[in-house]
Amino acid sequence: MQAKQVLLTGGTGGLGQGVIPVLLAQGAELTVPYRRVAKVEPLKKQRSPAELARLHFVEADLSDEAAVAELVEAMPRVDALIHLVGGFSMGKTHTYDYSDWKKAFNLNLDTTFLVCKQVLQRMLAQNYGRIVTIGSRGAAQPAAQLAAYSAAKAGVVALTQAIAQETQGTGITANVVLPSVIDTSANREAMGTDQADQWVKPTSLAHLIGFLASEAAGDIRGAAIPVYGDA
Ligand SMILES: NC(=O)c1ccc[n+]([C@@H]2O[C@H](COP(=O)([O-])OP(=O)(O)OC[C@H]3O[C@@H](n4cnc5c(N)ncnc54)[C@H](OP(=O)(O)O)[C@@H]3O)[C@@H](O)[C@H]2O)c1
Structure with missing residues (x-):
């Protein structure tokens, strides 16, 4: 990743805080968009x-x-592009607010589309690029009370794999990572630490993401990679 220009979205989040040091150690130059300056x-x-x-x-x-x-x-x-932006909310479908459904799709899928659309224009002009998006285990194994999140993340997988098809024959790849629960401070606060040793560590995900974002991963395209830790 030496001197590679990387757009890292969601870098101020729980996973992003694990990805930033790993990519900096690999020599990348990072552009990290944020909304809340207090997190910067x-x-x-x-x-x-x-x-x-x-x-x-x-x-x-x-x-x-x-x-x-x-x-x-x-x-x-x-x-x-390493697009980490996303987030979940829970609720059973028969009582889930339509406004929350739209928020889940906006946060997880619409942002992915908007960022991929813009970076693809640059990458196609360069004939080089790596796109790494973040789905979730729920995209492959939808869970109760996570219909909106699971459906939106399944959309992220479909979008990423469609981009991988569209960019065949170019120097661009697109792949998606599917983590189960990540060991972030927010999850520790919400769920306690009893099961935390089974959760996927941000640093572990960061090394996979860094590899997919590197030149060395040029033969990997359209992969949806489960990273479930011990869970
Ligand atoms: N945590 C888990 O257990 C888990 C498991 C599986 C998959 N994932 C996925 O992994 C990714 C990272 O998760 P995380 O735990 O790190 O999430 P997080 O801590 O909630 O971080 C989300 C990040 O996205 C940013 N963001 C949200 N909306 C944005 C917008 N409209 N424009 C710009 N930035 C925006 C947030 O910035 P602000 O704080 O400024 O809004 C924050 O930096 C997500 O896609 C998530 O769905 C997480």
Whole structure:
């Protein structure tokens, strides 16, 4: 990943905080869009001055197509997109609010479409690129009370695999990672720590993501990779 220009979305989230140090250690230059500035300052404090020179935080709402276009246009190149933005909400289908259904699709699937659309224009012009999206175990094994999340993440898988087909014969690849529960501080707060040793570590996901985003992974396209840890 030495000197690769990487757009890392969701970098201020629980998984992103594990991905940032791994990619910086591999030599990448990161553009990290954020919404809440309060989450940026603590992340900056953890990095050395040399790393901070390769870590660029940019305010952007990725559900806004114009903001996404501006973000992508401002990058010198886009060698890799790592799209971590997403999130879940729970509820049984017969009582689930339609507004929450639309929010789940907007957060998980619409942002993925908008960012992929813009980076693909740059990648096709370069004839090179790596797209890594994040689905969820629920995309492959939908669970009760997670219909909206599971359906939206299944959409992320379908979108990623369609992009992999569309870019055949180019230097662009697209793959999706399907984690089960990730060992983030938010999950520890919500669910306690009794089962935490079975959860997937952000650093473990970061190494897989970093490989898929690297030149070395050029033969891998359209893969939906389960990462379930011990669960
Ligand atoms: N955590 C798990 O157990 C788990 C399991 C399987 C899959 N996943 C998937 O893995 C990915 C990362 O999960 P996570 O736990 O790191 O989530 P997280 O902690 O909730 O982080 C989500 C990130 O997305 C950003 N974001 C959300 N909406 C945005 C928007 N419209 N524009 C720009 N940024 C936006 C958030 O920024 P703000 O805070 O500023 O909004 C935050 O940085 C998600 O796709 C999630 O669905 C997570």
